[in-house]
Amino acid sequence: MRTRITNILMTPGVTDEAHIPFMDDAEILIDNGLIVYAGRREDAPAFEADETIDGKGALAMPGLCNMHTHTPMTLLRSIGSDLPLDRWLNEAIFPVEKHLTDEAVRAGTDLGIMEMLRFGTTSFNDMYMHMDMEAEAVRDSGMRALLGHGVVDFDESCADLLPNIALIEKWNHAADDRIRVALAPHSEGATTQKVLEKIRSAAETYQVPVHIHVSETKLDYDGSIKRRGLTPPQYLDQLGLLDYPVLAAHCVWFTDEDIELFARKGTVILHNPVSNLKLASGVAPIAKMLQAGCKVALGTDGVASNNNLNLWEEIKLMPMLQKGITLDPTVVSPAQTIAAATSVGAKALGYSHLGLLREGYLADLILLDLNGAHMSPCNDLESNLVYSAQGSDVRMTMVQGKVLYRDGEFTTLDPKLVVERARKQASLLFERAQAARNA
Amino acid sequence: MRTRITNILMTPGVTDEAHIPFMDDAEILIDNGLIVYAGRREDAPAFEADETIDGKGALAMPGLCNMHTHTPMTLLRSIGSDLPLDRWLNEAIFPVEKHLTDEAVRAGTDLGIMEMLRFGTTSFNDMYMHMDMEAEAVRDSGMRALLGHGVVDFDESCADLLPNIALIEKWNHAADDRIRVALAPHSEGATTQKVLEKIRSAAETYQVPVHIHVSETKLDYDGSIKRRGLTPPQYLDQLGLLDYPVLAAHCVWFTDEDIELFARKGTVILHNPVSNLKLASGVAPIAKMLQAGCKVALGTDGVASNNNLNLWEEIKLMPMLQKGITLDPTVVSPAQTIAAATSVGAKALGYSHLGLLREGYLADLILLDLNGAHMSPCNDLESNLVYSAQGSDVRMTMVQGKVLYRDGEFTTLDPKLVVERARKQASLLFERAQAARNA
Numbered sequence: 001m002r003t004r005i006t007n008i009l010m011t012p013g014v015t016d017e018a019h020i021p022f023m024d025d026a027e028i029l030i031d032n033g034l035i036v037y038a039g040r041r042e043d044a045p046a047f048e049a050d051e052t053i054d055g056k057g058a059l060a061m062p063g064l065c066n067m068h069t070h071t072p073m074t075l076l077r078s079i080g081s082d083l084p085l086d087r088w089l090n091e092a093i094f095p096v097e098k099h100l101t102d103e104a105v106r107a108g109t110d111l112g113i114m115e116m117l118r119f120g121t122t123s124f125n126d127m128y129m130h131m132d133m134e135a136e137a138v139r140d141s142g143m144r145a146l147l148g149h150g151v152v153d154f155d156e157s158c159a160d161l162l163p164n165i166a167l168i169e170k171w172n173h174a175a176d177d178r179i180r181v182a183l184a185p186h187s188e189g190a191t192t193q194k195v196l197e198k199i200r201s202a203a204e205t206y207q208v209p210v211h212i213h214v215s216e217t218k219l220d221y222d223g224s225i226k227r228r229g230l231t232p233p234q235y236l237d238q239l240g241l242l243d244y245p246v247l248a249a250h251c252v253w254f255t256d257e258d259i260e261l262f263a264r265k266g267t268v269i270l271h272n273p274v275s276n277l278k279l280a281s282g283v284a285p286i287a288k289m290l291q292a293g294c295k296v297a298l299g300t301d302g303v304a305s306n307n308n309l310n311l312w313e314e315i316k317l318m319p320m321l322q323k324g325i326t327l328d329p330t331v332v333s334p335a336q337t338i339a340a341a342t343s344v345g346a347k348a349l350g351y352s353h354l355g356l357l358r359e360g361y362l363a364d365l366i367l368l369d370l371n372g373a374h375m376s377p378c379n380d381l382e383s384n385l386v387y388s389a390q391g392s393d394v395r396m397t398m399v400q401g402k403v404l405y406r407d408g409e410f411t412t413l414d415p416k417l418v419v420e421r422a423r424k425q426a427s428l429l430f431e432r433a434q435a436a437r438n439a
Numbered sequence: 440m441r442t443r444i445t446n447i448l449m450t451p452g453v454t455d456e457a458h459i460p461f462m463d464d465a466e467i468l469i470d471n472g473l474i475v476y477a478g479r480r481e482d483a484p485a486f487e488a489d490e491t492i493d494g495k496g497a498l499a500m501p502g503l504c505n506m507h508t509h510t511p512m513t514l515l516r517s518i519g520s521d522l523p524l525d526r527w528l529n530e531a532i533f534p535v536e537k538h539l540t541d542e543a544v545r546a547g548t549d550l551g552i553m554e555m556l557r558f559g560t561t562s563f564n565d566m567y568m569h570m571d572m573e574a575e576a577v578r579d580s581g582m583r584a585l586l587g588h589g590v591v592d593f594d595e596s597c598a599d600l601l602p603n604i605a606l607i608e609k610w611n612h613a614a615d616d617r618i619r620v621a622l623a624p625h626s627e628g629a630t631t632q633k634v635l636e637k638i639r640s641a642a643e644t645y646q647v648p649v650h651i652h653v654s655e656t657k658l659d660y661d662g663s664i665k666r667r668g669l670t671p672p673q674y675l676d677q678l679g680l681l682d683y684p685v686l687a688a689h690c691v692w693f694t695d696e697d698i699e700l701f702a703r704k705g706t707v708i709l710h711n712p713v714s715n716l717k718l719a720s721g722v723a724p725i726a727k728m729l730q731a732g733c734k735v736a737l738g739t740d741g742v743a744s745n746n747n748l749n750l751w752e753e754i755k756l757m758p759m760l761q762k763g764i765t766l767d768p769t770v771v772s773p774a775q776t777i778a779a780a781t782s783v784g785a786k787a788l789g790y791s792h793l794g795l796l797r798e799g800y801l802a803d804l805i806l807l808d809l810n811g812a813h814m815s816p817c818n819d820l821e822s823n824l825v826y827s828a829q830g831s832d833v834r835m836t837m838v839q840g841k842v843l844y845r846d847g848e849f850t851t852l853d854p855k856l857v858v859e860r861a862r863k864q865a866s867l868l869f870e871r872a873q874a875a876r877n878a
Contacts, residue, residue, distance in 0.1 A: 078818050084769065307822060
C-alpha cells in the first residue's frame with residue numbers, strides 16, 4: 001500500500017528541541033508501512049500512490065503513545081469512583097476482576113482500542129491479565145502495543161513466570177512487529193524479591209523491557225521504606241533491575257535521590273496525571289524530573305481511574321499541573337509535553353524508528369483538524385496544540401501505514417458492535433461478581 | 440415556538456442532592472422559552488409542538504454556565520503562553536489589548552460564543568471592554584450573559600462609573616431578558632477605595648450584582664495585606680460590599696477566615712481551575728470552601744489563560760484536582776461539580792428560574808450524546824458525566840427555548856465567517872500593536 005498525505009501542515013515531532021518545529025505545505029509519502037518522504041510538498045519525489053489523502057486544514061503529527069494503561073478496564077469504567085484507593089481496589093475493582101473471562105477481556109480491549117484510535121493514540125503499553133485476548137485484539141485492530149502479563153505474587157507462586165514467557169514466545173514481534181511483549185511485575189510491594197530476580201534474568205534472556213508500578217502512592221513509598229529501608233527505586237536498583245530498560249509507571253512519591261537515580265539509569269517515567277489526581281495519589285514532581293534529565297512519557301492509566309482513554313487530557317494537564325503546583329509558569333514547555341506524548345514513549349516501546357515523521361520511520365501518525373472555533377485564531381500553534389486542542393479534533397489515525405480511523409469511521413472495528421459487546425460483557429461480569437457476593 | 444424533546448434520558452439538574460438524579464424515557468415540553476413540562480414521557484400532558492426533537496441516546500441536562508470569562512480574548516488565544524503572570528500581562532496581553540477596536544471585540548465575542556455553544560455553554564458571566572459590542576453579539580447570537588464593564592482605576596479617573604451606568608441603562612434585561620448587567624471593578628488592587636464605594640452604592644441603586652477578581656495570586660493577597668493589613672475579602676467586607684450579591688473570581692489565596700466570611704455572606708466563588716494552574720496562580724481550596732458551605736460556580740477565565748472555552752475541562756478538573764491535592768478522593772462529588780457548572784451559576788446570574796429542568800424554568804438546556812466509546816459502558820452515569828464526557832459530546836444547545844447549535848450546525852452564526860473574521864481581526868490587532876511597538 002502506497003499512500004500520499006498532502007496539503008498538510010506538519011510537525012515531524014519533537015525530541016529535545018526547545019520548540020515544536022512546524023512546516024506548512026508539506027507532504028508525507030508512505031510505502032508498505034514506512035515513511036519514505038516527509039517534507040515540503042514541492043520537494044517531494046515522484047511517487048505513484050494507491051491512495052491520496054487531502055489533509056487541507058489539518059496538522060499531521062506523530063501518533064500518540066499511551067504509555068501506561070490496562071485497556072480491558074474499559075469494562076469497569078466509573079466503578080467505585082470517589083472511593084479511597086484501598087476501598088476502590090478491594091471493594092470495587094478486585095471483586096469484579098476475579099470474574100473476568102477471555103470474552104470480557106477481548107470485548108473491553110476492543111472498546112479501549114476504538115476509543116484510543118478515535119482520540120489519536122496509535123500505540124499503547126499495557127499490563128493486565130488474559131493477555132492472549134489483548135494480543136488478538138491488537139492484532140485484529142491494526143494497532144500497536146507493548147503487552148505485559150501482570151505478575152502479582154505475594155507467595156512466590158508465580159515465580160516461574162510461565163504466562164510471561166509464554167506471552168513473549170507467542171507474541172513478541174507478532175502481527176508485522178506491531179506487537180511487542182514486556183515483563184510486567186505489578187510493583188515492588190506486590191511481588192516477592194525472588195520474582196523480581198527472575199524478572200531481571202528473563203529481561204536479560206529475552207531482551208524485553210520491564211513494565212512496573214513504582215511509588216504510586218504514599219503507602220507504596222512508606223511500605224518499601226518499612227520493609228527494607230530503601231525507596232522503591234533504590235530497591236529496584238539494588239536488585240540490578242535498573243540496568244535493563246525499565247518503564248516505571250506513576251513515580252509520584254519520589255525523593256531527589258530517586259529522581260537522580262532514574263535520570264542516571266535512563267529509566268522511563270510513565271506519568272499519569274489524571275489518574276494520580278483522581279485516585280488522590282498525589283502529583284508526580286515532573287518538572288524536577290525533566291530538569292534532572294529524566295525521560296518522561298504520558299499515560300492514561302486504566303479507564304477505571306481516569307475515566308477515559310483520551311490522552312489529550314494528559315497532554316493539557318501535565319504542563320499546567322506542574323505550573324500550578326510549583327507556581328512557576330515556565331517549568332514545562334509544549335515541546336517537552338508533545339515529546340512525552342509521542343517520541344519518548346515510542347522509543348520506550350522498543351522501536352528505534354517510531355515517534356517522528358521522518359524518512360525510514362514507521363508510519364504511525366494522525367491528522368488533527370485546525371478549523372474548530374476553539375483552535376482559532378492560531379497565534380501560537382504549539383500552545384494551541386497543547387492547551388486548546390480536543391481529542392475530537394483527530395480526523396485520521398494511521399498505524400504502520402494503514403488508516404484505522406478517519407472522519408468518524410473505523411476500518412477494522414464495527415463501533416456499534418464493539419460498544420454493544422462491551423456493554424453486554426460488562427453486565428455479565430457484574431452479574432457474576434454479584435452472584436459470588438450473594439453466595 | 441413550542442418544542443417537544445422526547446425519548447431522552449434526563450437529569451433535572453442538581454442543587455444540594457448527594458447524587459445527581461436521572462430519569463429515563465423522559466420528555467421536555469417548551470413553550471415560548473419556558474419549560475412547561477419535564478418528566479416521564481408517559482405522564483406528559485397533551486401538547487401541540489411546532490418541532491419535535493428526538494433525543495434518543497442522549498442525556499438532556501441544564502446548559503452550562505461559564506461564570507467567569509473575558510470572551511473577546513479569544514483573539515488573544517495562546518498569546519504569551521508559559522510566561523510568568525506579570526510578563527504575560529505586561530508584555531503579551533496589555534500592549535495588545537490597548538489596540539482593541541469595536542470590530543475586534545465583536546469578532547472575538549462571536550468566536551467565543553460559537554465555541555461556548557458548541558461545547559454546551561448556554562450562559563456566561565463576562566468582564567471586559569467595548570461592552571456594547573459584546574452585548575450586541577449576545578443579543579444577535581441568542582445566548583444569555585451577565586456583562587460588566589471592567590473598571591481598572593489607579594487614580595480615581597473612573598470614579599464616575601459612567602460606562603458602567605450606561606451599560607446598565609442600555610442593556611440590563613435587554614434581548615428578552617437574556618442580557619443582564621453587572622458592575623465589574625477589576626479587583627481590590629486595581630481600583631481605588633473611592634471607586635469601590637461608588638460601586639457599592641450603584642449596586643444598591645441599580646440592584647445589580649458585582650463581579651470582581653479576588654485573591655487570584657499570592658501577589659494580590661500580599662499586596663492587600665501590605666496596603667491595609669486586611670485580606671481582600673476582609674477589605675471588601677469592611678467596605679460593606681459583601682452585603683450585596685458579589686461574584687468573586689478565583690479566590691485562590693484564601694485563609695480559613697476568608698472562607699468562613701464568604702460562606703456567611705453568601706458570596707459566590709467563581710472557580711477557574713484551568714486558568715489558575717496555567718498562570719501558575721495556585722489551587723483554590725475548593726474542597727474546604729464547599730465543606731464550609733460556600734457557593735462555588737465554575738468558569739474558564741479568558742481564552743488567553745486557558746486556552747479554550749470548553750467548560751467540560753473545568754468539570755473534570757475541579758473534583759480531581761481537589762482529590763489530588765488533599766490526598767482524599769471523597770472531597771468533591773459529581774453532584775457538587777455539576778451544580779457548580781449549572782445551577783449555582785444560573786442563580787448567581789440573577790435569574791430565579793434558571794439552571795434546572797423544571798416546570799416554569801427558562802429552557803436553557805443541552806443534549807449530550809451517550810454513545811461514544813468513551814462513555815461506554817455506563818456503569819455509573821454521574822461519574823461518566825464528570826470524568827469521561829467530552830465537550831464534543833454535546834449534540835444540541837438551546838437557550839430560552841431556541842436551538843442555537845445542533846449536530847454541527849449553528850442557527851444564528853455562520854461558523855466559517857465567524858472564524859475568518861476573528862482571524863482577520865486578530866491579525867489586524869497584532870499589526871496595530873506591532874506598529875505601536877516600532878513607533
